[in-house]
Amino acid sequence: MNFDSLLSLYETKACIVSIDFYEDDTYGNIRLLAGNKAHCDDMAAIGHPFVPNSPCEDYFPKNRNFEDYCFRCSRSKKPLHAYVELYTMGLWLNMFLIPIESDKPNTGYCIYVYDVSPKVDSAAMVDLSGDVASEVLKACVKLRSSNDIKKTFQEVIEDIRSLCDSEHCCILLTDSETRSCDILGDALKKGTKLLPMSNYMEGFYTITETWASTLGGSTCIIIKDQHDMDELHKQNPVWAESLKGAMAKTVVLFPLRFDNKVLGYMWVINFNAENTIKIKKTLELTTYFLASEIANHLLLKKLEVMSSIDSLTGIKNxxxxxxxxxxxxxxxxxxxxxxxxxxxxxxxxxxxxxxxxxxxxxxxxxxxxxxxxxxxxxxxxxxxxxxxxxxxxxxxxxxxxxxxxxxxxxxxxxxxxxxxxxxxxxxxxxxxxxxxxxxxxxxxxxxxxxxxxxxx
Incomplete structure (x- = not known):
């Protein structure tokens, strides 16, 4: 297959990704087979000249979410788009994956077209399907039109839980100074055997501390099947055991970041894994706005305290x-x-x-x-x-x-x-x-x- 001829049609950065499939519907090696001029120039500019047919992680940070996208695209033969924040690098990534025909039975191919920028592109961010955009808009309207922020957050996560068809959805705020957590909202599916988050709060901050390393620069953690859960157990046994005890089989966890600071986390448990991509896109954008609202809520709360509490003695002023x-x-x-x-x-x-x-x-x-x-x-x-x-x-x-x-x-x-x-x-x-x-x-x-x- 003449990859170079195909890539020459793309002016933006593009490369060919190959991914090996296994019989148990998992994947193995992911390689960059070829790159166009824009891609090669970009690699050379950062002092890492591109060598065709190299492992993907030689040029891009290892990211399980990206690998899963490549797998889904080449396996399902459907194009995928994502717009994500590379927060460790201070950049935003706009990526498109387009499946192409493979000449090998256990290997899939896709074209990876991408662009990075230091500023968020609102047009790229809202390039979503109608139903996803509708859900995000509904959450934003609720948050902006409410005087009771905690009640509204509870309504929003009820909506998110329902959208994801999950058994549990939670927003948990974390405070590194006091090493404590606070539940901003907690929603459970009617009839579920899962317990509310309040049952796990004692000492839970120590578990949240492990999430940063598990994320490893990714925008989220997705556990969609037992294979992912087994991989999580190798990487983060403490959290994996906690999930097992909570009867969690599938999990999507997003950090709530604002101004380079993690304010907390939102997750859904036991969701419909067939809708993983839709759930990821919805939560990716929703958490972006949620984090902004939470930051505003915390600031107002802090200002309220400052206006009512004597800064020296800690009593009312x-x-x-x-x-x-x-x-x-x-x-x-x-x-x-x-x-x-x-x-x-x-x-x-x-x-x-x-x-x-x-x-x-x-x-x-x-x-x-x-x-x-x-x-x-x-x-x-x-x-x-x-x-x-x-x-x-x-x-x-x-x-x-x-x-x-x-x-x-x-x-x-x-x-x-x-x-x-x-x-x-x-x-x-x-x-x-x-x-x-x-x-x-x-x-x-x-x-x-x-x-x-x-x-x-």
């Missing part, structure tokens, strides 16, 4: 305190049974004599004491060395007991508080004013008893 007070004034929240103002005595002296790091440590310890004692209330850092506590339901004598408990715990840590409380008030602002006045009276009494201490 003045902004949230004011919102809570306004909601009580407007009648959207009930009047708390008790309001307390708490001042940390001696912070200025601690800062002056030992430095601000010591003062910061003192503030953090004070916040922890208040959180521990008033565990059934809301503790806020009102500003500087002042804290405010609102307790929804508590008896007046219990408030006094708690105040005494605060003093006892604080004394053991060489910390001193001035505390003022108002119980049973009907107006939140009047209660705050009363508690503040009583706190200052307590503070004046403290400094009268300890004149050696610098005020504030």
């Amino acid at each position: 003045r902004n949230v305190m004011n919102i809570h007070v306004d909601q009580v004034v407007e009648g959207n929240k009930p009047m708390p049974a008790a309001v307390l103002f708490v001042d940390l005595n001696g912070l200025k002296r601690e800062n002056d004599e030992k430095g601000h790091s010591a003062g910061d440590k003192m503030l953090c310890t004070a916040a922890k004491i208040l959180q521990k004692v008033f565990r059934d209330g809301d503790v806020y850092r009102a500003g500087g060395d002042e804290f405010m506590v609102m307790i929804p339901e508590i008896a007046e004598d219990e408030v006094e007991k708690r105040i005494q408990q605060v003093h006892e715990v604080a004394k053991a840590k060489d910390i001193h508080f001035s505390i003022g409380a108002c119980h049973g008030g009907k107006d939140i602002r009047k209660a705050m004013h009363t508690a503040d006045e009583r706190m200052y009276a307590d503070k004046n009494a403290y400094y009268e008893a300890h004149p050696e201490e610098k005020y504030r």
Whole structure:
């Protein structure tokens, strides 16, 4: 067969791929038999001149998904297209596989036409069949039109599970800093014997850590039959055993990447293997948009935390305190049974004599004491060395007991508080004013008893 004559018709990079078939419907050697001028020039440009009839991995990174595409194309005699991110190289690959007639009974041939670029091509990305594009569009519309992001993600993965005809679909977020996982959505087919992901969460982060090496630069992991599962067991026995225990026979797993960071993973288990290519294309594009939405969700969540949590002590800040007070004034929240103002005595002296790091440590310890004692209330850092506590339901004598408990715990840590409380008030602002006045009276009494201490 005159491959060179055939390849000369292609102006973009193209080469002839051969793949050996086995009787058990698996494949063996994959070789690059010939390449056109564009392909040879490309190989020469990266310092690796092309030699015809060479193993495929001599020129392209070994990738089981690419091998499977070559196998399916040459075996089924159907053309295939894929547009994938080569994230390890910072490139996007647009590839076409076209089957050609073989002159050997156990060997298939296909033309591999490809192009790479550093930027995503939206036109290539959406070059999908109508039904696949419809499913992806439906997911995007749902995500963009929702105010309840977690509920919407649950609906999206229900749709994905149904599309893949799988028994299980899950989106799992991972946090490398805390070494933890969080389920964003989990869908199970009605009547399945598979268990929800919540049953496997304990210690599961250690399994997710193994996925990066198993992916090995691929955009996804596809386990479509027992042969693939056996190969996975050789490469990643820990995960393979976990899948076996979960009664998984087929799996597609995609990392959710955004800005070169893995935010988590999405997978389907026990899907219809006859639709592997369609499932891969659908999930490939869907995860691209899902990752963007998840990144936005996590950013908003982070900003929400930053706007509501005091960065030093980790307790609620003045902004949230004011919102809570306004909601009580407007009648959207009930009047708390008790309001307390708490001042940390001696912070200025601690800062002056030992430095601000010591003062910061003192503030953090004070916040922890208040959180521990008033565990059934809301503790806020009102500003500087002042804290405010609102307790929804508590008896007046219990408030006094708690105040005494605060003093006892604080004394053991060489910390001193001035505390003022108002119980049973009907107006939140009047209660705050009363508690503040009583706190200052307590503070004046403290400094009268300890004149050696610098005020504030």
